[in-house]
Amino acid sequence: xxxxxxxxxxxxxxxxxxxxxxxxxxxxxxxxxxxxxxxxxxxxxxxxxxxxxxxxxxxxxxxxxxxxxxxxxxxxxxxxxxxxxxxxxxxxxxxxxxxxxxxxxxxxxxxxxxxxxxxxxxxxxxxxxxxxxxxxxxxxxxxxxxxxxxxxxxxxxxxxxxxxxxxxxxxxxxxxxxxxxxxxxxxxxxxxxxxxxxxxxxxxxxxxxxxxxxxxxxxxxxxxxxxxxxxxxxxxxxxxxxxxxxxxxxxxxxxxxxxxxxxxxxxxxxxxxxxxxxxxxxxxxxxxxxxxxxxxxxxxxxxxxxxxxxxxxxxxxxxxxxxxxxxxxxxxxxxxxxxxxxxxxxxxxxxxxxxxxxxxxxxxxxxxxxxxxxxxxxxxxxxxxxxx
Amino acid sequence: xxxxxxxxxxxxxxxxxxxxxxxxxxxxxxxxxxxxxxxxxxxxxxxxxxxxxxxxxxxxxxxxxxxxxxxxxxxxxxxxxxxxxxxxxxxxxxxxxxxxxxxxxxxxxxxxxxxxxxxxxxxxxxxxxxxxxxxxxxxxxxxxxxxxxxxxxxxxxxxxxxxxxxxxxxxxxxxxxxxxxxxxxxxxxxxxxxxxxxxxxxxxxxxxxxxxxxxxxxxxxxxxxxxxxxxxxxxxxxxxxxxxxxxxxxxxxxxxxxxxxxxxxxxxxxxxxxxxxxxxxxxxxxxxxxxxxxxxxxxxxxxxxxxxxxxxxxxxxxxxxxxxxxxxxxxxxxxxxxxxxxxxxxxxxxxxxxxxxxxxxxxxxxxxxxxxxxxxxxxxxxxxxxxx
Numbered sequence: 001x002x003x004x005x006x007x008x009x010x011x012x013x014x015x016x017x018x019x020x021x022x023x024x025x026x027x028x029x030x031x032x033x034x035x036x037x038x039x040x041x042x043x044x045x046x047x048x049x050x051x052x053x054x055x056x057x058x059x060x061x062x063x064x065x066x067x068x069x070x071x072x073x074x075x076x077x078x079x080x081x082x083x084x085x086x087x088x089x090x091x092x093x094x095x096x097x098x099x100x101x102x103x104x105x106x107x108x109x110x111x112x113x114x115x116x117x118x119x120x121x122x123x124x125x126x127x128x129x130x131x132x133x134x135x136x137x138x139x140x141x142x143x144x145x146x147x148x149x150x151x152x153x154x155x156x157x158x159x160x161x162x163x164x165x166x167x168x169x170x171x172x173x174x175x176x177x178x179x180x181x182x183x184x185x186x187x188x189x190x191x192x193x194x195x196x197x198x199x200x201x202x203x204x205x206x207x208x209x210x211x212x213x214x215x216x217x218x219x220x221x222x223x224x225x226x227x228x229x230x231x232x233x234x235x236x237x238x239x240x241x242x243x244x245x246x247x248x249x250x251x252x253x254x255x256x257x258x259x260x261x262x263x264x265x266x267x268x269x270x271x272x273x274x275x276x277x278x279x280x281x282x283x284x285x286x287x288x289x290x291x292x293x294x295x296x297x298x299x300x301x302x303x304x305x306x307x308x309x310x311x312x313x314x315x316x317x318x319x320x321x322x323x324x325x326x327x328x329x330x331x332x333x334x335x336x337x338x339x340x341x342x343x344x345x346x347x348x349x350x351x352x353x354x355x356x357x358x359x360x361x362x363x364x365x366x367x368x369x370x371x372x373x374x375x376x377x378x379x380x381x382x383x384x385x386x387x388x
Numbered sequence: 389x390x391x392x393x394x395x396x397x398x399x400x401x402x403x404x405x406x407x408x409x410x411x412x413x414x415x416x417x418x419x420x421x422x423x424x425x426x427x428x429x430x431x432x433x434x435x436x437x438x439x440x441x442x443x444x445x446x447x448x449x450x451x452x453x454x455x456x457x458x459x460x461x462x463x464x465x466x467x468x469x470x471x472x473x474x475x476x477x478x479x480x481x482x483x484x485x486x487x488x489x490x491x492x493x494x495x496x497x498x499x500x501x502x503x504x505x506x507x508x509x510x511x512x513x514x515x516x517x518x519x520x521x522x523x524x525x526x527x528x529x530x531x532x533x534x535x536x537x538x539x540x541x542x543x544x545x546x547x548x549x550x551x552x553x554x555x556x557x558x559x560x561x562x563x564x565x566x567x568x569x570x571x572x573x574x575x576x577x578x579x580x581x582x583x584x585x586x587x588x589x590x591x592x593x594x595x596x597x598x599x600x601x602x603x604x605x606x607x608x609x610x611x612x613x614x615x616x617x618x619x620x621x622x623x624x625x626x627x628x629x630x631x632x633x634x635x636x637x638x639x640x641x642x643x644x645x646x647x648x649x650x651x652x653x654x655x656x657x658x659x660x661x662x663x664x665x666x667x668x669x670x671x672x673x674x675x676x677x678x679x680x681x682x683x684x685x686x687x688x689x690x691x692x693x694x695x696x697x698x699x700x701x702x703x704x705x706x707x708x709x710x711x712x713x714x715x716x717x718x719x720x721x722x723x724x725x726x727x728x729x730x731x732x733x734x735x736x737x738x739x740x741x742x743x744x745x746x747x748x749x750x751x752x753x754x755x756x757x758x759x760x761x762x763x764x765x766x767x768x769x770x771x772x773x774x775x776x
Contacts, residue, residue: 002657002775004646005733258392269390320735345393347708351739354765369765374758377742381757387390 005321010352012142012172012298012325012339018198018255025199025251032246038238040253045235047256048205051174051264052189054181058207059231062245065171065192068204070098071226072167072188075216076134079103084125084135089113090143090329091169095136102221107132113331114144114300116293123156126164133215134165139173139189140295143328145337147177147295154184165212171195171204175259176271176297176341187212193248196271196297196342198255203248208232271296273383274340274349280379281353281372285360290335299338300327304365309336311363312356320355350376393709398740400530400560400686400713400727406586406643413587413639420634426626428641433623435644436593439562439652440577442569446595447619450633453559453580456592458486459614460555460576463604464522467491472513472523477501478531478717479557483524490609495520501719502532502688504681511544514552521603522553527561527577528683531716533725535565535683542572553600559583559592563647564659564685564729575600581636584659584685584730586643591636596620659684661771662728662737668767669741669760673748678723687726688715692753697724699751700744708743738764 009016030037041060048058061068073095077083082105085095092110099106109125111117117137126132135157139150150168157166167188170179174189175196181189187209194201208216208228216228225242234241259267275296279289282301290300303309309326313336316322325337338352350373357372397404418425429448436446449456461483465471470493473483480498487494497513499505505525514520523545527538538556545554555576558567562577563584569577575597582589596604596616604616613630622629647655663684667677670689678688691697697714701724704710713725726740738761745760 002654003661003734004650004655004658005735006731008735262392266390267392270392273391321733322735343394345709346391347393347396347710347739347743348736349739350742350761351735351737354738354742354761355735358765358768369769370758370762373738373742373761373765377746377757377761380746 005319007321008323008348010322010324010338012337012341013192014194014201015196015198015339015341016343017200018251018258018343021199021251021254024254025247028250030246030250032240032244040249041235041238044249044252044256047260050260051256052181052207053179053183053264054189054207056181056207056209057232057235058205059228059235060240060244060249061204061206061226061231062202062240062242063204064201065169065190065204066094067226068190068192068206069094069169071206071228072190073098073104073136074102074221074223074226075219075228076165076167076188076212077102077104078219078221080105081133082107082129082131084109084122084132086117086122086135086137087111088115088117088138088144088146088148089141091138091141093329095169099136113329114146114291116146116291117148117153119149119152119156122153123160126157127160132164134167136167137169139168139170139179140177140297142172142298143331144291145294145298145300146291147293150186151180151184154186158185165215172297172341173295175264176268177295178265178268181207193252196259197252198258198342199248199251202245203252268296270344271340273346274344275299276383277346277349277376277379278338278340278353280375281357284371284375285357285365285367287360287365290331297339297341299340300335302335304360307360307363307365309333312336312359315359315362316355320359322352322355346380393707395709396711396736398710398712398726400725400729401580402582402589403584403586403727403729404731405588406639406646406731409587409639409642412642413635416638418634418638420628420632425634428637429623429626432637432640432644435648438648439644440569440595441567441571442577442595444569444595444597445620445623446593447616447623448628448632448637449592449594449614449619450590450628450630451592452589453557453578453592454482455614456578456580456594457482457557459594459616460578461486461492461524462490462609462611462614463607463616464553464555464576464600465490465492466607466609468493469521470495470517470519472497472510472520474505474510474523474525475499476503476505476526476532476534476536477529479526479529481717483557487524501717502534502679504534504679505536505541507537507540507544510541511548514545515548520552522555524555525557527556527558527567528565528685530560530686531719532679533682533686533688534679535681538567538574539572542574546573553603560685560729561683563652564656565683566653566656569595581640584647585640586646586730587636587639590633591640656684658732659728661734661768662732663687664771665734665737665764665767666726666728666741668763669745672759672763673745673753673755675748675753678719685727685729687728688723690723692748695748695751695753697721700724700747703747703750704743708747710740710743734768
């Protein structure tokens with residue numbers, strides 16, 4: 001067929017890049033040991049606190065999100081100490097792998113892919129074992145799209161075990177859901193540049209509460225590049241301990257400006273519009289959502305019986321230039337995943353929905369042509385009626 | 389409503405910019421009096437000949453399309469000489485204005501906005517008046533979306549008056565329709581960077597046949613910046629007569645690479661897909677096409693009774709970030725126009741169609757929600773069945 005396509009990211013990371021942030025990241029030469037970097041870093045720290053809704057330090061680490069996960073674990077838990085690891089999918093399993101590598105005594109809470117944690121179970125487990133010093137979990141499990149009730153978990157943990165440290169991987173969640181670091185009592189919250197921050201990968205953010213600092217200060221374990229105490233000292237002074245990803249930090253200023261332009265709540269609500277329209281379409285097609293309690297960052301859909309997810313993904317890429325994802329871990333070959341993180345708008349979500357309908361149909365799903373688009377348009381109209 | 393939009397061009401010029409062309413236009417410092425510019429210009433001349441389908445000179449002029457129109461007229465027609473000016477809309481009126489300013493004796497052929505010329509009328513008029521030395525017309529009248537039968541006009545003119553020069557403003561048409569400069573006998577064909585060439589405005593292209601050069605060589609009229617003989621001499625030597633728009637010329641190389649990647653016919657067919665999908669939606673809405681014989685560069689739609697075009701345009705911009713155009717000249721307030729020139733793909737056309745449906749509905753048109761998207765998807769499937 002005689003046409004061409006533009007390559008577009010609809011994966012739950014990396015995500016569409018913000019052009020003005022990309023330009024900022026290359027346009028001004030900046031040396032990280034000069035005063036203008038200090039002033040840039042201070043602006044960014046202020047804005048990150050607004051995004052994280054915290055008064056805590058928010059440190060930048062030049063690594064992917066997994067590096068910040070490693071930093072959290074190795075700074076908080078010494079060898080032989082106990083940690084509760086909550087596992088609901090591939091990224092929960094990453095916490096497990098890290099804890100195993102670093103000789104942590106693991107108290108696991110495992111639930112099936114697609115499920116969300118029971119906050120009471122987490123707080124009870126913690127209350128029942130005073131040796132557990134830290135809890136590690138995801139705010140939203142990227143591999144399944146399942147949202148966790150971080151507010152309730154945070155509040156129950158603070159109630160039952162105020163000394164324990166709650167570590168939340170919010171890499172996919174940040175910027176796509178209301179997230180109240182201080183009000184919910186989240187000690188460490190982790191974000192990554194390649195998600196709702198609309199930047200290339202390579203920069204992670206990590207907020208650290210006083211409660212967490214106390215534990216980090218007495219945690220005996222060798223660490224170097226990921227030494228958060230050293231980073232705290234440097235970054236409180238407007239510096240970084242090591243050469244940082246300067247260009248990404250320059251881009252981050254522009255990304256934060258967009259995220260905070262009309263308040264972070266408006267920015268996260270944008271993901272809800274894209275997710276809601278996509279799910280309205282799925283309902284019209286009779287295609288099920290995979291997670292019981294889906295968050296707005298990712299829509300994970302169960303492939304209809306007899307339809308190969310890899311075929312849907314390949315048609316989307318080859319015929320429409322749209323990159324979507326398949327399942328990870330035990331969900332490989334069973335689901336497809338679509339990201340709504342960051343820089344998406346309704347026009348392209350509508351276009352993606354129409355193309356997904358054609359791809360589903362070609363891959364063998366019995367979908368009524370036009371039904372998904374109509375449902376997405378009606379979803380928009382319903383919201384517009386409520387919030388003009 | 390809590391969401392944001394990306395600004396997108398769906399106007400019939402300027403059009404969406406090609407990112408790799410923009411980067412090329414700024415990344416390498418280039419001096420137009422050095423050898424590497426010569427080699428760039430030679431590559432571009434070769435590729436432009438493929439786009440124009442000609443062995444003629446294709447000159448670059450650093451100006452908008454209107455500058456190239458002026459160059460054509462002032463180089464071909466001396467004061468007091470006669471020219472046939474064919475007028476079907478605002479850009480035909482521009483030929484008239486130019487001819488009046490420069491003391492040309494005008495033989496006008498005027499048709500209503502939305503109509504296309506009768507090739508026989510043009511050739512008969514020409515045959516009946518041997519004093520007419522040149523014919524000026526549009527291949528596609530941007531203000532109405534009407535396509536002219538340039539093939540038939542060209543062939544009839546060559547048959548009846550081989551000495552006359554046929555000048556075709558193809559600024560909007562080039563890259564959106566098959567256009568055979570040599571095979572159809574088109575003496576001068578004009579293009580502009582801000583249309584299907586996917587670049588910012590500021591650069592025009594103009595092909596000149598031997599027949600046209602003969603007339604230009606004997607045309608007595610002062611001209612300086614737009615002296616095509618001086619440009620011919622310079623550009624045959626890999627130079628330009630004056631400082632050219634260097635960055636746009638650098639970008640043009642990338643744009644031409646995309647246009648010729650799978651052959652220019654495939655590139656123009658892409659516009660046909662976008663136009664066809666948009667028109668299928670319009671038919672489903674019961675909204676009429678304005679021109680009798682629409683080209684694929686622009687879809688001009690008659691606003692439904694009681695619906696203000698300016699309201700549709702404003703909703704598209706304010707709520708969905710999509711820029712579309714209204715009518716020009718006598719069509720102001722009566723039609724809306726949507727461009728399909730250059731860098732568009734099906735995903736965003738689908739998204740635009742869904743948003744246009746919402747905008748029409750909000751502006752008071754009785755459209756069935758989802759009907760346009762469904763028609764566009766079915767249009768795609770019909771083409772895909774024919775040309776897999």
